[in-house]
Amino acid sequence: MCSSTPRNSRTGRPRSIEADTAILEATRAALVDLGWSKLTMGDVAGRAGVAKTTLYRRWANKNELVVDAVAVLFDELELPDLGSLQADIEHVVLQFAALLERPETKTALMAVVAESTRDAPLRERIRASIVDRQKRLVLDGRRRAQLRGELPSDRDPVAVDATDDLIFDVIAGAVVHRALVSAEPVDGEWVTRLSALLVGGLGAVAALGL
């Protein structure tokens, strides 16, 4: 969770866990009030009731701090078994859309992704703490659909991985694009169309036999 490893030494004054949580909470609050570009380390420190130097002892820069502050929000994502592939898809899409509606994620997610294009460690941090969490939902959804017989069992494992990657990019990308670029609501009707497109198209992809 924290950036710089505080040397697993047992001696000395331990780091304040309360400060950690206060800083991350203050970061989210600052994102809501100020947005990404106007958020400053000094402001976050003030909100958290912490010295600015304390922030720099834990996080090297604004990007890593914001990733950690936003990452915990993605813990909410869950995939209850609703009985059909289409219902599962619609549920997770609505969940993801609700997450993107929150101002702290809306303003921060694209900003850190933009920075990650020139910062490999940051990209890895995003992948580990945010992207992988979402991707697991896709894997679970496919597994359940196979158990129900809605999707054929695995043949070529390479093709299965590729299809999982495709589905993940399509779902996550479409929702993000709809919410942030097109700036249109991700409502029930749109989700119905998207899930119909996916369920209907999955058969065609499987028929490729790649």
Next chain:
Amino acid sequence: MCSSTPRNSRTGRPRSIEADTAILEATRAALVDLGWSKLTMGDVAGRAGVAKTTLYRRWANKNELVVDAVAVLFDELELPDLGSLQADIEHVVLQFAALLERPETKTALMAVVAESTRDAPLRERIRASIVDRQKRLVLDGRRRAQLRGELPSDRDPVAVDATDDLIFDVIAGAVVHRALVSAEPVDGEWVTRLSALLVGGLGAVAALGL
């Protein structure tokens, strides 16, 4: 193209068009060298051989400047008739992916989208100069597919618009997510899967009868 309207007065010294193009070109070069976060107005002015005040006379801030600098790159997007819906989709996806491979677009596009979540005029600027240009390709592609008989003719115009919006968000979103978030190559195999998913799923969406 330019931000502040220079008062359509015929009198007085006219604005240097060379300065405009030099500034936009310098902005793209600075994006390649420095990325989004480290790009400064002073640096761009220096590269363009122009005073910093000249930049502020044309663009109010970094965001609007970068949008204009990147927007012209999207003029390259074209949709030649390749004879089938699937071929058309694959071609435009590969074009879009090639555009996202360029470091200036890769680093700038998500950054301005992130800023636009808190800046309605900027969002409108992006929509007019970038998003609409892409969306027209979707409309052209559907029209051609209808002429070929690959897709049914329009019944409910509202449903048709909604489907166009869906297809656009799915294609653009999936490509961006694949290239920038997953950071995996948009190669021929992936594009084949995506287009198969779309072509196969479109029938299911139409069958919704919404």
Next chain:
DNA sequence: AGAGTTACGCTACGACCTGTAGCGAAAGGC
């Protein structure tokens, strides 16, 4: 209890970027 170690809050600082103002000079139209 005392020594050792580490984190903390605070202040100060140089470097940098922002966005604006004022100036004289240049480049057009009338």
Next chain:
DNA sequence: GCCTTTCGCTACAGGTCGTAGCGTAACTCT
């Protein structure tokens, strides 16, 4: 030639970054 607008240049106040130094607080080990 006069008027208008833009140009380059310099200077400036305001804000942010990230670091250094200091004394103090908290915790562990002997």
